[in-house]
Amino acid sequence: MKTMKNWLLTGLLFMIVSTAFSQGKITGMITDGTGSLPGANVVIKGSATATSTDFDGKFTLNTTTSTGEIVISFLGYDNLTLKFSVTNGGTTNLGTIVLASNSNELSEIVVKSSIVDVAKDRKTPVAVSTIKAAEIQEKLGTQEFPEILRNTPSVYATKSGGGFGDSRINIRGFDQKNIAVMVNGMPINDMEGGTVYWSNWAGLSDVTTAMQVQRGLGSSKLAVASVGGTINIITKSSDKKEGGSFSSGFGNGRNFKIQGSYNTGKLENGLSASILLSQTMGDGYINGTQFEGSNYYVALGYSTKNDKHDFQFTVTGAPQWHNQRSTVSTIATYQQYGSLSDPNTRYNPDAGYLNGEAYNIRKNYYHKPIASINWDYKINETTKLSSVLYASMGRGAGASATGGIRGKSYSDVLAFRTADGLVDYDKIVAYNSGTPVLINGFTGLQTRAQVGGVYQNTSSTGSNAAAGASTGTSGISQTSSINSHDWYGAVINLNKKLTNTLTLDFGVDARTYTGYHYTVVNDLLGGGEYYDTLMKSDPARHITSTYPTDVQWNVFQKKDYDKIAFNSTGKVQWLGAFTQLEYSKDNLTAFVQGSVSQQGYKREDSFVYLPTDPLASTDYEKIIGGNVKGGANYNISEKSNVYVNAGYYSKQPFFNSVYPNNRSTVNPNLTNEKIIGFEAGYGFRSKYFNGTVNVYNTNWNDRYLKGNPLPAAGLIAANTTYTEYLGLDEVHSGIEFEGSSNITEKLKVTGMFSYGIWEYKGDATVNAYFQADNTPVPGFTGIPVYMDKVKVGDAAQMTASVGASYEVVTRVTVDANYNFNDKLYAGLTPVNFTSPDNKGALELPSYGLMDAGFSYKMLTGKNKDKSVNFRLNVNNLFDKVYIAESRTNIFADDNLPVSGTQAPGANGTYASKGLLYDGVATSNQVFFGFGRTWNFTLRYDF
Template sequence: MKIFKNVLFYGFLLLSSLTVFSQSKITGVVIDEELNQPLAGASVLVKGTTTGSVTDFDGKFEISSALKVGEIVISYLGFETKTVKFTVSGSSIDLGRVTLFPDANQLQEVVLVGQGVLDIAKDRKTPVAVSTIKAAEIQEKLGNQEFPEMLANTPSVYVTKSGGGFGDSRINIRGFDQKNIAVMINGVPVNDMENSSVYWSNWAGLSDVTSAMQVQRGLGSSKLAISSVGGTVNVVTRSADMKQGGAVSAGVANDDYLKTQVSYSTGKMKNGLSTSILFSQTRGDGYVDGTKFEGGNYFIALGYAINEKHDVQLTFTGAPQWHNQRSNAPTIAQYIKYGGGVEPNVRYNSDWGYADGKEFSMRTNYYHKPVMSLNWDFKINETTKLSSVFYGSWGRGAGTLGAGGIRGNRYDSDNLRTADGLVDIDLIQAYNSGETVLINGIPQTRTQTGGFYQNTSSTSNNATTGISKIAQINSHNWYGGVINLNKKLNDKVTIDFGVDARTYRGIHYNTLTDLMGADNFYDNSNINNPGNVVSYEYTARPHLNPFFSLDYQKEKINYNNDGLVNWYGAFTQLEYAGENLTAFVQGALSNQGYRRDDFFKYLESDPLYSTDYENLLGGNIKGGANYNIDDNHNIFANAGYYSKQPFFNAVYPNNASVLNENLTNEKIIGVELGYGFRSRTFNANVNLYRTSWNDRFIRLSTEIDDDLNIATPTVRGTAFLQGVEQIHTGVEVDFNYKPFQKLQINGMVSVGDWKYGSSVTANYQDDNNVVVTNPSGTPFTETLYIKDVKVGDAAQTTAAIGATYEILERFKIDGNYRYVDNLFASIDPTSFKNQAANDKGSLQLPGYGLLDAGISYKMLVGKDKMNSVNLRLNVNNVLDELYIAESRTNIHTKTQADFVLPVGDPNAGQPNVAAYQTYQNTQVYDGLDKSNRVYLGFGRTWNFTIRYNF
């Protein structure tokens, strides 16, 4: 028996040895195809088994398998999963370089840190309409364009350069402007807390540090109670623990554009520490005349993986910049007049001129908005994670403009222009300093006040006033934090709880920037210091110290007030993720408190000098589900309701501290249906949506004769029009097709129907919120006839088709054609006070199409060809299309019915055909009245970039 046991024992050892020795070793290295860099942390699994490995820092893997013939499956977040067959002859096989291609439907290099705070939509899982722009595409195609322009080929997105100054572009999603689009950077909301604005010039360097940008159209998947009426733009920046390596790049473009950049990342070192830094500098003359600019960008990230449970990331970034602007939209007639009289001069700018032969702009924007954030991820256990981000922002800067006037003429008056349409700065300075000048052919000389040539903000027609350049300071201190607890209840159900807290102080006043030849500036707007005379000129350039105190700017003029906003929110989300069905329901509640401090308008003893906080509750509830019918087809639906607090100027209207007693939250209801198709070569999405935006706040002020006696003073009345509604519906289609490896085709079409709901009526109130009535007691009312009027300022129909073709290995060309139609002018709803205005509706602008093209080449260099030199040439608006991107006015072209023969003519009352024809020949351009104030799009532009990745 003992012998038998020994035989069994040694036989088992022998079989075990044979099994071990029959194991095959499979090795290889996984490479990012686009960047030609190793992918650390990729999963490598022998198909059909539990045998697997993870690639090391150099992208290498090694697996021991009992199989001689089989397949390995390689996967990595943001990349297409790849299956590779193997056949082992002998004891091992080296598969060599295995390249993974970025997945067009997933984020590339998504930062895993703070993913409980980042609400990133996942393809075929998150039930929202979404588009993703990868870092490689941003680096390749952005060039000298504005950051939002990367989204121009996204369905239902309309982007324009607006006035054309550096960082002055704007974006609309589904017909909603960027005040009603939530912009998130690494899960942190960045919309201004007073008016929800986003100023892209403050984020001029964001494109340099972006890993990916995702646009969620509609209510989106964010757990926070944010203003995502039209959509959410999620920007994910690089982190400290990104792959080791660096880059140096330089770019040149039209109009003396130059950009240089350097970056380096250590990657995660053995001690858990990591660092990533980036610095860049940009400057140029600007495509539009008189729009010189200069901007910098810095990004510093420090990371520390304390252990497998704790990971901390600290980032600090800012983009100090200044740029001259085209703030006032010229009329079409001005573009033509200063373009030679036939075709418009697209570069014309009415806000600048020359002072002693040097460029002088009346409109300069300068700002520095550094942001510091601390992310902490805490893996409590295998099912529970805590993600937190704490941040601070210190915005410092302003926009300048002209104050005062000369003989009733503002700086932008035609009487103060040179023959080529520029502001006559030399004339203004001469007049300000007491010299005699010709204004409209008449000699004019100013007089002194108290022995000084003293400017004010008055534009009255007298001999004492002059023109100054002043700055409208709009600074802030902003602190906040978001904490999210993520708990997996089982393998399919996850629940999140979180809080969102923010506190904000907006700081607003004017300072003097340039007296333009005068001696001083007189200001009588401060009730606590009447008759203030100032003379110090503050420079219109950003302060490089991000924490400097604003107290040094003591010579404040015109107004001085602070807007304080506190925000406290709580949110929760329950998510189900089955094999084919995913669903979520989310709710959030927020309290927003508003306070106003006014240091000029009220005495310190006045309660209105500093108001109490006015607190308003808001929140949302939304949910959705996605069902994967099979490997190719999926459908989804979502719906949500938002109760959104109004902007600061609705709480305290008329730039005063008197509370609006008619406050009500805006109500948004969104519904969306979607279908997706996925295959190896063709992907497509179809979305249907409807968004209703109710109880918009519109304020209308006018002079009212409350006793019907024109000899008595009038009352200033204000109508607070509640109940204004916008209804936005539409359909979106986008696709990408890859018939073979070297060719990719992308396209989209979106058609919207965005219009106002029913007309609204409101009573006029005086400054004390008392209803204004006539002697019989009947209230004065105002009605806006806006029913079915098209929402303006964005294109309701857009389409694009583009292709990329790899001619030779790593040598690609690409082109994209974008078409815009049903583009309506920006409208002021308060101008629709009669049915006739309603009948004319919004002014429709001509449609247009733009062709962009590019060529790129990647040259592999260095040891093992692991480094690369990347060359890229972009040409935008290749065909030099002349087009109107937006109109700030809504002046309709006159019809023949507007021209009739006068009384006394034999045919009085009949159409005056000759006058109508003269009007058509002289006052109409491309079907539009030339008196409309518009922004023309840029003509043909180009940029070239060389980038070395190591």
């Protein structure tokens, strides 16, 4: 018995020890049904044992217990609890685990709303790239919102002047006026000019659930300006999972941001709410570009118990102000305030000091909230009605300078410059107020005379009199060009499943827009009054009222201003109808869609016209346009698919093409722009590699382009004319590749390549008109402009990138990305193409940039379903100096300017005189890109 008892005790002890020290593994892959979910939390219930998925959605969890439950959680998805059983030393593979979304991720949005035209993988036949919130949240940092797209094919994004939100984006060689930007199915391109000012939408990066770029004509059913592509931005909705986040970040240039958000989740009564608030500020990377911005987002939702009705109300806005760098300097100027080999790329010719504090006369301040009500109504199993009503009231302006002193503007490269190149605003104020000052380039003290007993500022720069004269009357003022608007719209779409294979959509798109444009005085800078002579009914007005450059939070308030220079109202009415028929069966999906829209343009102006003049209020100039598109996708196998699409778009001209030069005379040369696009592609999906390749060709005919003034000659005074191109055609074609590969469970590699051939086709003609009344300049009708085969500028025609991320240890990841840009040409300058032997567009040096990042995620909470996240981003890691864009086309072998009776070429060429930087003539006006920047973010998700 004793022996038996010892054996029993020994066996029991062995079992206890074996159980306590047993080791096993649990593996699996977590997806949302369409793609992997990197960073999902996996925790053994009731323990501290936890891990997170890698970038392929895979996880491995070591366990010391043979049975139990794991809890899987991911922000925006329902938690999932699964039982497991594992043998000692064994591995249990749970396979592919699909989490159910409780937020409007891409797949859910497609089901809920037929207004949001989101392309579906291996189904919608367009070239598309999708970026989800996690990547935006992690990698954007202090970059501008469009810059997160620069590692997608055929996308070129730059910071332009470098002010907060002043970046621009170009897709397939088309600028952002010809790229449709949509937020939750609402078009947000300005209805007068098609522009998108990203400073007005800076808060979108905080509230975006996913962003999708459809290159080419895209899948949008609306008649929108998708010549180069469509950017679909889907914001989070009120019914996200209960929880929230708090984050704080800082970076170079004293950049600081703080943000908080909370979601109630969908309550039992069907109600839900979400709120986000943030604040950001900093000095900016470019000298003198201080900024401050806020962001608010509120979403309220309600859905019925039977899910027949779903309502979402959202309002978001990002009031901000930021100082700008609007004046473009030559390379020689950057060298002057740096060195020949190391130009001062941060130099800002608009920045300076006033009364000992940083001051910039160029400032943008704006508040553009947008509110919308979405209603999705499931009428029956085959019929859905989706609609959105939206409104936006924009209030704000861009401040600049008006007038001059002794014939010199504030930005003159010599007159008002300190030794380090800053604008001497103290000197301007002193002169304006009557104090004698020394002005660079003039001899002796310069004084100002009064007019009518007051120091009077006007729009005139004054006279640069003979050297012996020392008295002038003109002055410099800070003024703002107001560009406010009221915008209301609605999109309604009925989605009807006709059969098991056919689905029909049809709907309407209605919008109305009123833009308010005028100028006000912000600061007389020491002067006594502003004298305005441009109002027809009162051409002798003495203005003393000034208005601060403050952000207007209350957009419902309509302020009464004393207006100068101009005061006009632009009205646009848009009424469109659209339809789409989609066929889907087995491996084949095909669609055909068409839309038509009528745009009406009306101009009201009782400033330059007498109120009794018929031109003070025009009739609506109504123009019809539309598009037709079709395409098909065929899934060859579970891994491969091919697609093709084609379309035709008749695009109405912008407001300033209908009424050029801020006058009420309708352009006699009005014509719609015609776009014909074709695209074909192949996609491959596998466990280890995903990739797409596509080719495209886009013909853009009858493009409208307004050119520079004619040079002063004979009876033509400087800056009194403008030019217009007629018959300007472009052809954009190219090839694109995008792919990703999971080399190992911890290493993921991504890459893209695009090569474009973007050229003007054929020659054009240029007409010239006087600015005052839009009448033709005699003798300048139909001057030929030789554009055939000239490269389209302002965007790199060859781009490539390669990136990698590696999980060093669990939840600790490092990543890097190299982006290369080549075949980058300067912007078009009309004077370069009046000769048949012109040199074409100036090609700028290629450049490559390396970005890097470090992430750490620490799981917290009882169930490890909360986390603290650390993220460090470094952009342009190696501090590469590069030219991002050029406004001029001056070649190295061009002759230097001559004066007097010198023969052309007497001074030699830029190359012969060594006036080159990286092979580029130093007299070119350029913007350099940013050097090394960094930011660090700490975020708590709960």
